[in-house]
Amino acid sequence: MKKLLKGIKSSLLVRGLLFSTFLLFTMCITIVDITQPTSATVGEEIDITVDLKLNPIADDTHYLMFGFLAPKSWDVEGTAVVTYISSVGNGTMSLAPADEKAPLADTNPGPNNWVNEMTEIIGIGENYGEVKWVVYKSDVTLNSINGVEITGQVQLKVKVGPENLVTQLGYVAANTGYGIRDTKHAAKFTDCMEVTGGTNPRKDLCGEIPNPVTYQPESFSFEDIVKINFDAAKGGGALVGTDQVYLCISAKVEGNTVDICDKSDAVKMNSLGGNLWDITIWPRGLFNVPKGSSISEISYSFKNEAGNIVVQDPNTTEDFILEENCN
Structure with a gap:
């Protein structure tokens, strides 16, 4: 203990x-x-x-x-x-x-x-x-x-x-x-x-690793518009002080993997100052999901401009999981 x-x-x-x-x-x-x-x-x-x-x-x-x-x-x-x-x-x-x-x-x-x-x-x-x-x-x-x-x-x-x-x-x-x-x-x-x-x-520092991610709204489905908030100072701080952060995101659409991990405006995060970043996404539109198809899972990480620094979930050391939680 x-x-x-x-x-x-x-x-x-x-x-x-x-x-x-x-x-x-x-x-x-x-x-x-x-x-x-x-x-x-x-x-x-x-x-x-x-x-x-x-x-x-x-x-x-x-x-x-x-x-x-x-x-x-x-x-x-x-x-x-x-x-x-x-x-x-x-x-x-x-x-x-x-x-x-x-x-x-x-x-x-x-x-x-x-x-x-x-x-x-x-x-x-x-x-x-x-x-x-x-x-x-x-x-x-x-x-x-x-x-x-x-x-x-x-x-x-x-x-x-x-x-x-x-x-x-x-x-x-x-x-x-x-x-x-x-x-x-x-x-x-x-x-x-x-x-x-x-x-x-x-x-x-002797407690649990703080989660650097929060969502707005807290309850959502993949059909909703979701804001992802990222605090670069938490969870290890590898991206503290970086000039630009990008979302690197992946989805399973009808069993097929669709990745967006580039430097396009679609995944460019907004700086709020103080190592705080956010981005608002509509999963269906972001992944260009056709009518009648559905998203089964979404995972993501954060990276810097050069792509050589990546922040994943500090508790699992794997990508963060975006989970539907709408009741």
């Missing part, structure tokens, strides 16, 4: 014993504890600490890697300060180079930098989307000696974003020797926390 932390700003901190130590061939990394606020206000600077333990069974020298999962609306890259203290030295951390390939990432056919590796392998926890991994790398290497335990703490100071929301933060500790495709890393998601004080309606 998703745990949603509600209420006003609190100074109480959540400290939880995190999941068990990984048994590794050359390096065991454990996240021992995390301290983070249970809630925050928009624009607030919060402090987070992540306690680590490393148990090397070989002499090694590698950079420490630290991943932080946060909402996309937070400017982590521009506001966060990341440092560490440890039994083998203290130091600072900087954003990992975007073109730095994570170890063992060659097995991934797609982009294989640290951010993409964490997104693919670690995932995004209970968040339905609208979050990102931001990865930091120690500015100097850490030296380990066989059998000598290393204890340390990553300290993160970051400014909370401008939106009212509920989100689950995540953390990864790894090193440049082994990456995260092996078991030589540690990862943890904390309980969902709430941010208040903004002007937007509360957005629950």
